[in-house]
Amino acid sequence: MSTIEASPAAQRSGEFQQPVVNDFSIQVATVNGSGSQTANSVLMRAIFQMGVPVSGKNMFPSNIQGLPTWFTIRASKHGYIGRKKEIDFLVAMNPETAREDVMKLESGAAVVYDEPLKLDALRSDLHFYPVPFDKLVGPVCPEAKLRKLVRNMIYDGVVANLLSIEMEEIHQALIKQFGKRKAKAADLNWGAAKAGYDFAEKNLAKTDPFRVERMNATAGKIIIDGNSAAALGCVFGGVTVVTWYPITPSSSLVESMMGYLKRFRIDRETGKATYAVVQAEDELSAIGMVLGAAWAGARSVTSTAGPGISLMSEFIGLAYYAEIPAVIFDVQRVGPSTGLPTRTAQGDIISTALLSHGDTRHPLFFPCSPEECFSMAVDAFDFAEHFQTPVFVMTDLDLGMNNWMADRFEYPFKPIKRGKVLTAVDLERLGGFARYKDVDGDGIGYRTLPGTNHPQAAYFTRGSGHNEKAQYTEREDDYVNNLDRVARKFETMRSFVPKPQVENNSKARIGFVCFGTSHHSVGESRDQLKNEYGVETSYFRLKAYPFTQELTDFIHRHERVYVIEQNRDAQILGLMRLELTAQDIAKLRSVRYYGGLPLDARTVTDDIVRQEGL
Amino acid sequence: MSTTPAPPPKRVNRIGLEVLSYKGAKTTLCAGCGHNAISERVIEAFYELGVQPWSVAKFSGIGCSSKSPAYFLGLAHGFNGVHGRMPSIATGAMLANRTMLGIGVTGDGDTASIGLGQYMHLLRRNLPFIYIIENNGVYGLTKGQFSATADLGSKLKTGTANDLPPFDCCSLALQCGATFVARSFSGDKRQLQALLKTAIVHKGLAVIDVISPCTTFNDHEGSTKSYAYMKEHDEMLHELDFVPFFEDISVEIPEVEIKSIELHDGSTLRIKKLGHDYDPTDKFTALKALDEAERKGEVLTGVLYIDTGKPTFMDVLNMEDAPLATLPESRIRPPKEALHEAMEELS
Numbered sequence: 001m002s003t004i005e006a007s008p009a010a011q012r013s014g015e016f017q018q019p020v021v022n023d024f025s026i027q028v029a030t031v032n033g034s035g036s037q038t039a040n041s042v043l044m045r046a047i048f049q050m051g052v053p054v055s056g057k058n059m060f061p062s063n064i065q066g067l068p069t070w071f072t073i074r075a076s077k078h079g080y081i082g083r084k085k086e087i088d089f090l091v092a093m094n095p096e097t098a099r100e101d102v103m104k105l106e107s108g109a110a111v112v113y114d115e116p117l118k119l120d121a122l123r124s125d126l127h128f129y130p131v132p133f134d135k136l137v138g139p140v141c142p143e144a145k146l147r148k149l150v151r152n153m154i155y156d157g158v159v160a161n162l163l164s165i166e167m168e169e170i171h172q173a174l175i176k177q178f179g180k181r182k183a184k185a186a187d188l189n190w191g192a193a194k195a196g197y198d199f200a201e202k203n204l205a206k207t208d209p210f211r212v213e214r215m216n217a218t219a220g221k222i223i224i225d226g227n228s229a230a231a232l233g234c235v236f237g238g239v240t241v242v243t244w245y246p247i248t249p250s251s252s253l254v255e256s257m258m259g260y261l262k263r264f265r266i267d268r269e270t271g272k273a274t275y276a277v278v279q280a281e282d283e284l285s286a287i288g289m290v291l292g293a294a295w296a297g298a299r300s301v302t303s304t305a306g307p308g309i310s311l312m313s314e315f316i317g318l319a320y321y322a323e324i325p326a327v328i329f330d331v332q333r334v335g336p337s338t339g340l341p342t343r344t345a346q347g348d349i350i351s352t353a354l355l356s357h358g359d360t361r362h363p364l365f366f367p368c369s370p371e372e373c374f375s376m377a378v379d380a381f382d383f384a385e386h387f388q389t390p391v392f393v394m395t396d397l398d399l400g401m402n403n404w405m406a407d408r409f410e411y412p413f414k415p416i417k418r419g420k421v422l423t424a425v426d427l428e429r430l431g432g433f434a435r436y437k438d439v440d441g442d443g444i445g446y447r448t449l450p451g452t453n454h455p456q457a458a459y460f461t462r463g464s465g466h467n468e469k470a471q472y473t474e475r476e477d478d479y480v481n482n483l484d485r486v487a488r489k490f491e492t493m494r495s496f497v498p499k500p501q502v503e504n505n506s507k508a509r510i511g512f513v514c515f516g517t518s519h520h521s522v523g524e525s526r527d528q529l530k531n532e533y534g535v536e537t538s539y540f541r542l543k544a545y546p547f548t549q550e551l552t553d554f555i556h557r558h559e560r561v562y563v564i565e566q567n568r569d570a571q572i573l574g575l576m577r578l579e580l581t582a583q584d585i586a587k588l589r590s591v592r593y594y595g596g597l598p599l600d601a602r603t604v605t606d607d608i609v610r611q612e613g614l
Numbered sequence: 615m616s617t618t619p620a621p622p623p624k625r626v627n628r629i630g631l632e633v634l635s636y637k638g639a640k641t642t643l644c645a646g647c648g649h650n651a652i653s654e655r656v657i658e659a660f661y662e663l664g665v666q667p668w669s670v671a672k673f674s675g676i677g678c679s680s681k682s683p684a685y686f687l688g689l690a691h692g693f694n695g696v697h698g699r700m701p702s703i704a705t706g707a708m709l710a711n712r713t714m715l716g717i718g719v720t721g722d723g724d725t726a727s728i729g730l731g732q733y734m735h736l737l738r739r740n741l742p743f744i745y746i747i748e749n750n751g752v753y754g755l756t757k758g759q760f761s762a763t764a765d766l767g768s769k770l771k772t773g774t775a776n777d778l779p780p781f782d783c784c785s786l787a788l789q790c791g792a793t794f795v796a797r798s799f800s801g802d803k804r805q806l807q808a809l810l811k812t813a814i815v816h817k818g819l820a821v822i823d824v825i826s827p828c829t830t831f832n833d834h835e836g837s838t839k840s841y842a843y844m845k846e847h848d849e850m851l852h853e854l855d856f857v858p859f860f861e862d863i864s865v866e867i868p869e870v871e872i873k874s875i876e877l878h879d880g881s882t883l884r885i886k887k888l889g890h891d892y893d894p895t896d897k898f899t900a901l902k903a904l905d906e907a908e909r910k911g912e913v914l915t916g917v918l919y920i921d922t923g924k925p926t927f928m929d930v931l932n933m934e935d936a937p938l939a940t941l942p943e944s945r946i947r948p949p950k951e952a953l954h955e956a957m958e959e960l961s
Contacts, residue, residue, distance in 0.1 A: 222960035232956060238946035240938040241709050260956065264948040272934045274945050276709040280702070281735040288695070288702025288732070289709070295693060296671070297939030298710035299946070318696055408957045411950040416943045449939055450671040450691035451711045455635075457668055460684060462694040472684070 017209040022052045022077035024088035024210045026159065029101050031094050033065030035149035038177060038189070039156050040071040041403065045173035046156075046165050047075050048223055048405060051215040055081035056403045057598055062248070062341045068097045075212060078527075081405060082520035083398075083598040089163070089210055091155050092119060093133075102126070110208035112158055127208040129200070131158055136199055140191040153189040157196025162204065163212045167197055222370075222406055226399035227303075229370035230329055231257035232409065233377025234301050235264055238416050239327075241293035241300040242277040243286040245308060248341050249397035250331035253303040283308035287315045287328070294325045295461060297421070297449035299381045303329040306348045307336060309355065309392075316390055317356030320486070321464045323436070323445065325384035325419070327377070329393045331400040334596045343596030344397035346516055349571035352392050353545055358464065359483060361490055364545040365393045365498060368519040370406040372543075373399065376498065378412045383496065385419035387444060387489060396566070398517045398598040420446045424454040435459040435470040436482060443489030490546060497544035504538050504557060510612070511538040511558035513551070515572060517598060518564050524601035525608070532605075533614050545575060555584045562608060564591040566599050628664035628860060636661040638688040643678055646833075648800030648826030649748045653685045655803065656717070656746075659810035660687060663858055670715045671707055675700040675729060678755055678828070679721030679748035698729025701736035701745075705927075708741055711937035712928050715814065717744040722763040723753050726781045730762070733783075737790035737819060739927040744813045745792075745821045747783050748800075750828040751839035758831035769836030783823045784918055785904050788897055793818035795900065795919040799844050800826040805915060808854035808883070812917070815858075817878040818926050825913060849907060851894075851916035853886040875920060885917065894920050 030036035061067035092098040092113040110127040120128035141150040178186035244254040280286035293300040334340035459470040529535040570590040667689035674680035676697035751764040813820035859880035907914040
C-alpha cells in the first residue's frame with residue numbers, strides 16, 4: 001500500500017489517492033460478550049448481498065465475557081477468501097487493545113474509534129474517524145441494559161456510510177439475522193445502524209480510499225460455517241446415531257445437526273425421530289456409543305477436537321481391529337487443553353492417521369470448504385461402511401466456526417451404500433459365513449448385524465485375537481493373516497478415497513501441495529508469486545489419506561515440491577516420508593505456519609521467496 | 615422280530631429350541647469360579663423363558679467376568695469391548711436396534727474402578743438393558759489385586775488387608791436411576807434364576823450385582839467374598855418366585871406373605887416375606903437397608919428395588935419403534951426440497 005501524505009488538507013480532500021474498491025479488509029476489535037457477533041455478521045452479509053466476494057474470520061478468546069476479540073471481514077473482487085494479513089480499515093471499540101491495534105496498522109489505513117479513546121493522537125499517517133458511541137446509543141436505545149449490545153450496531157452504520165455499503169442491504173441483512181420472530185430486536189438494531197449512518201453523514205469527512213461497489217459475483221451463493229455444512233452432510237448422508245461431548249471448536253457441528261434433524265428427520269406420520277442424539281459424559285463414551293451403534297448397523301457419527309481424539313485412542317484401536325465403521329469429525333484447534341482452544345491449526349494429522357496402539361492406520365478426509373464439509377460427510381458414511389473402519393474428517397476451527405461464502409450444496413442423488421452386510425436371506429442361501437474372511441480379495445470381509453433373524457447370523461466381536469471365523473485365537477499364523485488382510489484393506493482404499501485436485505502447469509518447475517483450509521491462501525499466494533515475481537507454480541490439493549498414485553506423479557513432474565501445512569512438525573510431509581522413495585522425498589520442501597490464526601497468502605509467498613532465493 | 619425303541623423326545627422350550635441352543639463355548643475360567651455358575655443360570659433363564667437367542671446381543675468389557683458372554687448364548691451376537699467401557703458400546707447398539715434384548719456382563723474392576731463413570735451414566739439413562747456384575751472383589755486376570763468393591767479389612771492371599779472402603783454397586787444403582795436393582799450370590803441357584811428372569815422382562819435398566827467368588831485369588835480365610843463368607847453372611851430379603859406370562863398362577867398362598875409385582879410382559883414376580891419387612895418399590899427403604907446391612911456385616915440379597923413405571927432412554931429420545939440401523943434410505947435421507955429449503959435460508 002502506498003504511503004499517504006499526512007497533511008490534514010490532503011486527508012480531507014482525498015484527491016491524491018486512487019480509490020481502493022472491493023479489495024481490502026476490515027477489522028472490528030471488541031470485547032468478548034458485547035454482542036458484536038451480530039453487528040459483524042450483518043456487515044459481512046451486507047457486502048455479500050452487494051455481490052462482492054467476502055469472508056469473515058472471528059479471532060476470539062477462550063472466554064465468555066471480557067477478553068478482547070477481533071473480527072476480520074475481507075472484501076475481495078478477485079474472490080480471495082483466505083485471511084488477509086494486513087488490516088486496512090479498523091473499528092476500534094476495545095479500550096484495552098485499541099492502542100496496540102492502531103500501532104500495528106500499516107500507513108494509510110483507516111480507523112473508526114470510540115471518541116474518548118483519543119486514538120488520533122497516536123499516529124499521523126492514518127485516517128481517523130472519531131464516533132461518540134455512548135452519546136449516540138442513548139436516544140436509539142432507551143433501555144439501559146441493552147445499550148451495551150446495541151452500541152455495536154452503530155459502527156455498522158458508520159462503516160456503511162464511509163465505505164458506501166448500501167443501507168438497504170444492512171437492513172435486509174438485519175432482518176435475515178433476526179428472522180421474523182425477533183422483529184423487535186431487528187428494529188432496535190436498525191435504529192442504531194441508522195443513527196451511526198446519520199452521524200457519519202453529518203460529521204465525518206471521508207479521507208480514506210476504501211470503498212465497496214456493487215458487483216455480481218455472489219449470485220446463487222450461500223454463507224455458512226463449515227460445522228453447519230458438515231451437519232447438513234450428516235443429515236442428508238442418512239446418519240442415525242449421533243454422539244458428542246462439547247468441545248470447542250466442534251460443538252456447533254452437533255448443535256447445528258440437532259436443529260436440522262428436528263426439522264427434517266422427524267417422521268411426519270408417527271411424530272418420532274429417525275435418529276438418536278446423545279450428549280455423552282465424555283469422548284470415551286461418545287466414541288464407544290458410535291462403535292456400538294455402528295456395529296449394530298447404524299450410521300453413526302461423533303464430532304470432536306484434538307483432546308477428544310486423544311481420549312478416543314483406545315477405542316479406535318479396537319474399531320480398527322474389530323472392523324467397525326465410524327465417522328469422526330476432528331475440528332482441529334491449537335494444542336492441548338488450556339492452550340489456544342479457540343485458535344486454528346492442522347495439528348492432529350500424524351496422531352490421527354496412526355491413532356491408537358499396535359499397528360493402526362486410518363483414512364483421513366480433508367475438506368477445504370463448506371461444500372466439501374457437506375459432500376465429504378455424505379461420502380464418509382458410505383466409505384466407513386464399505387471399509388468397515390473409522391474414517392476421520394479433518395476440518396479445523398477456521399473452516400468449522402467461521403462463516404464462508406460457498407456454492408449451494410448439491411443434493412446427493414447417488415443411493416446410500418451400506419457395504420458388505422449379509423441378511424437372513426443371504427445366510428439361508430450361503431449356509432453361514434466367516435466374518436473376517438477375504439472373500440473378494442479386497443481385504444474387506446462380510447458382516448452381519450446383531451438382531452438379524454437367522455440362527456447363523458451371530459459372530460463374536462473382539463480385538464486383535466481372532467481368526468477368519470471370528471473365533472478367539474492366539475495363534476501366530478492367524479494373527480499375521482489378519483493383520484495382513486487389514487493392511488490389504490488399506491491398500492484398497494487408495495482407489496476409493498476422494499481424488500486430489502491437481503493443476504499441472506507446464507511452465508512450472510515447482511509445485512505446491514497442501515490440504516484443507518490452506519487451499520484458499522495457497523491459491524492467492526500462487527497469484528502473488530506469478531504477478532510479483534513471475535514464478536509459475538503447479539498445484540496439488542490432497543483430499544484424503546492414504547495418498548494416491550497422483551501424488552507420486554505430481555512429485556515426478558516437478559523439480560521441487562513445497563508441502564504447505566498449518567503445524568510445526570510438517571506432519572503431512574512426515575506421513576509422505578513413510579511411503580515415498582528417497583528420491584521423491586529429496587524433492588520435498590516444507591512451508592509451515594502455526595501461529596493459531598488462519599494461514600494467509602503473504603506468509604506463504606514470503607517463505608517461498610526465501611527458500612527459492614527470489 | 616425286535617423293534618428299536620424310539621429315541622426319547624427331545625426337551626424343547628416354548629419356541630421349540632433345545633437348551634443346547636442357549637449354550638456357548640466351553641469355559642476357560644477356573645474350576646469352581648462363580649462366573650461359570652452365573653453363565654449356567656443365564657442359559658436356563660433364557661431357555662425357560664423361550665427367548666430367541668439371536669434376538670439377544672451380549673456385551674462385556676475386560677476381565678475374567680467379561681469372558682463369560684462367550685460361554686452362553688452362542689447364537690447371539692457378542693461384543694467384547696475395552697476395559698470399563700462396555701456401557702457406552704451397549705448404549706450405542708441398543709439405540710441402533712431397540713428391538714434387541716441386551717445383556718452385559720462385567721466385573722467389579724470393570725464397573726467400580728475403570729468404568730465407574732460409564733456405569734453411573736448408564737444408570738442415569740435407564741437404558742433397557744440387563745447389567746450383571748460378577749463381583750469377586752479382586753482382579754483375576756492380573757493375578758489378585760484388590761478391586762474397588764473389596765470390603766474394608768478384607769485380606770488378600772498374601773495377608774495384606776484392604777484399607778479403603780468399598781463402592782456398593784447397588785447403592786450407586788439406586789441413587790443414579792436404575793429401575794431394577796438386585797443382589798445375589800452365584801451359589802444361590804433359585805434366587806439368581808428368578809432375578810435373571812425378572813431382568814429379562816423388565817423394561818429399563820436392570821442391575822444384578824452377583825457375589826461370585828474367585829476360587830484362585832479370593833476364596834481364603836479373611837476374604838469377605840469367599841464361598842464360606844457368603845454362606846455365613848448371605849441375608850435373603852425374601853423368597854422369589856417368577857411366574858412367566860405363559861404360565862398360570864395357580865398356587866394360592868395367603869395374601870399377607872406375598873407381594874406380587876406385575877412385570878412389563880404380563881409375567882409376575884411373587885415376593886414371599888422372610889422376617890424382613892421390606893418394600894422393594896421404595897428406594898429409601900432400599901438405601902437404608904443396604905446401609906444397615908453393611909454395618910452389620912451382612913450381605914443383603916434379593917430384589918432391592920423395582921420401578922416398572924419410569925420412562926426408558928428410548929422414550930426420552932422419542933425414537934422410532936423400528937430399528938434405526940435398518941431404516942430404508944427413503945426414511946433417513948430427506949428429500950431434495952429439504953436441502954433446497956436449507957440453502958434458501960443461507961443465501
